Amino acid sequence: MARASKRTQLLQAAAAIVNEQGSEYLTLDAVAKKAGVSMSTVSRVMNNHPAVLPETRSKVLSVMKELDYIPNQLARGLSSNGF
Numbered sequence: 001m002a003r004a005s006k007r008t009q010l011l012q013a014a015a016a017i018v019n020e021q022g023s024e025y026l027t028l029d030a031v032a033k034k035a036g037v038s039m040s041t042v043s044r045v046m047n048n049h050p051a052v053l054p055e056t057r058s059k060v061l062s063v064m065k066e067l068d069y070i071p072n073q074l075a076r077g078l079s080s081n082g083f
Contacts, residue, residue: 026069035063046071 032039037060044052045060052060063069 026067031060031063031067031069034067035060 028039028042032042035042037056041052041056042060042064045057045064
């Protein structure tokens, strides 16, 4: 469990990195809150997991589009490198 918590902390830290315009990246958590779902559900939608209801998938994708959400590649790289 501690490993997952450390990974979550790293992903959140990476998501908070300021971009060249001086604004913070939109986080997965912000999308989840706006859509009224968990961060895990947003992640499942992004990874096209089959266990997400079509209505939920549609709602999350709609919020992502509304917020112009772009996944943070640094955060994705941390996740795929086993941190």
